Amino acid sequence: MENGLSQAAAVVEDGRPPVSCVICQGTTIKTQEVEEAFGLNRDIIMVPVKTRVCAECGERYYDKRTLRLLEEVEEKVRRKAITQLEVVGKVMRVPREHVR
Numbered sequence: 001m002e003n004g005l006s007q008a009a010a011v012v013e014d015g016r017p018p019v020s021c022v023i024c025q026g027t028t029i030k031t032q033e034v035e036e037a038f039g040l041n042r043d044i045i046m047v048p049v050k051t052r053v054c055a056e057c058g059e060r061y062y063d064k065r066t067l068r069l070l071e072e073v074e075e076k077v078r079r080k081a082i083t084q085l086e087v088v089g090k091v092m093r094v095p096r097e098h099v100r
């Protein structure tokens with residue numbers, strides 16, 4: 001899995017909310033909690049973070065402060081400065097005999 005943001009996201013200047021969405025031109029962009037993810041060996045680490053999201057299409061807008069915060073959290077997890085991770089799901093695999 002790629003490191004960094006789990007989906008393409010627009011980066012905006014600090015403190016300057018977009019007036020309309022660059023994808024759909026929607027004008028309803030609200031701050032809400034989303035989850036970003038990064039890969040760690042074979043695991044996926046979810047990071048809850050508040051950012052601006054287009055109510056129409058779901059495009060996420062990150063300012064530089066939030067991007068730095070995400071990078072810092074990822075770095076802390078990688079060097080085990082954050083260790084109390086909550087398990088929120090399982091990864092399972094279909095047995096090979098079913099995929100022939």
Ligand SMILES: [Zn+2]
Pocket residue numbers: 021022023024025026054055056057058059
């Ligand atoms: Zn949009």
